[in-house]
Amino acid sequence: MITQILLLALGLVLLITGANGLVDGASALAKKFNVSDLAIGLTIVAFGTSAPELVVNVFASYQGHQDIVFGNVIGSNNFNLFIILGITGLITPIVVQSSTIWKEIPISFLGIVLVYLLTHHFLGSDSNTLTRVDGFLLLLLFGLFLYYVYKQLKSDPVEIEVKVNNYSNLKIWCYVIFGLAGLVIGGRLLVTTAVDLATTFGMSEKLIGLTIVAAGTSLPELATSVVAALKKNSDIAVGNIIGSNIFNLFFILATSAVIKPIAYDTVFDLDMYILAGGTLLVFIAMFTGKKKKLDRWEAAILLIGYLGYMAYIIQK
Template sequence: MFIPFLWLTFGLILLIKGADWLVEGATVLAKKFNVSDLAIGLTIVAFGTSAPELVVNVMGSIEGHHEIVFANVIGSNNFNLLVILGISGLITPLVVQSSTVWKEIPFSLFAAVLLFFLANDLWLPGSYTVSRFDGFIFLAFFVGFLFYVYKQLSSDPSEIQTENKSYTQLKIWGFIIVGLAGLVLGGRLVVNNAIQIATVLGVSEKIIGLTIIAAGTSLPACHFNSSGYAQEC
């Protein structure tokens, strides 16, 4: 029991640092090609900080551990909304823009409602699955949301600011390669040892996914949010 927990912790550390290194290297590389701060924030930072959840869920899906997949997605969203916003609100009052209240928050609610209906399978009542077709539906709405965010930020004169750093090509690609390796290895360790812990404790994989995995894979986004990047936290 103690050894799997240590490996799980090490896997989460690799996921967090892997995302950190990947974003670091990719951001500096993009700056060398004169990519705007806006584009970097919308692509590299946004996707990089979600990479731990993506890696864990892809591995869990391939290996057939569907409870971990759903628990990680739901648990991460709950962790971001309830824990991170709760702690932030305790520290200082948070000013919310009207566009967030009337546009972004309803879209998040819509995403949750869409998952509810698709998981209950609108096409085959009584079946509880998210099919490949449902996956295409989710991705289509995500592309639409990215376009909306891009249009919103394009009309906003303030841009996401990234720190200019001077790295050699070797160091840049070192960050990217090591970051990707950390994500893959960390994801494998997290999934395998989470299953072992669930088996030893006699609890479902869903419980582990809703708690330890969800909190751990959410930390990179919180780190970059505190560093000045606009993220889901």
């Protein structure tokens, strides 16, 4: 048991270290080709913070661990929304732009509703399965979201500062190669060990996916948002969280379904309701009041709500 826990921790370390290495190397490489900080921030860095979820889900999907696939995505989104946004909001009240309230948060909510409909016979499916066709549909919508982001930047450009080191070509490729290796090895190790732990403790793969795997793969988002909050950069703090949730639903879950159709267990329904309710709560909190912001007391409610939710599903 101790060995399994140590291997799980090693998998998480390799996963996070690999993502950081890949981001550093790819950012330095892009800078050598005169790619702007804005483009680096919206592509390489954004992908890097979601790379752990993607790698874990690719392995879990290929190996047929459907509960870890859904548990990781739903659990990560709940962790992002309740824990990361809650901690960030406690550090500093989060003031957001109107586009976040009226566009990004509704898009995130739309993703939740769409995934629910696709897995509950509402859109022509004859089983609770996210099929390859469903996956391609979600990928198409993700492409439209990227186009929306591109148009938004064209009409209202905002520069994102990205720290890029001036590495030699050899060092850049070492970072990229070892970063990818860390992601692959760490992701495989994390999935395998999580399944072993679930068997050892008599826990379900669903619970492992919703808790340990989801929290572990969300660490890059947590670090990014906390640093942004400390620097009083609310746009990046909340944009990272909402953007990650959209990325998880429309790209990572879609990619998993394209690799292999994923059977959906209706025991995840409660977790989907919690995610939908939390998204609506954040929308209402930011919509009401004189300023479009999430106050500290509202952030505290998110944290307390998540702890109660976790206590309930663990007891259940």
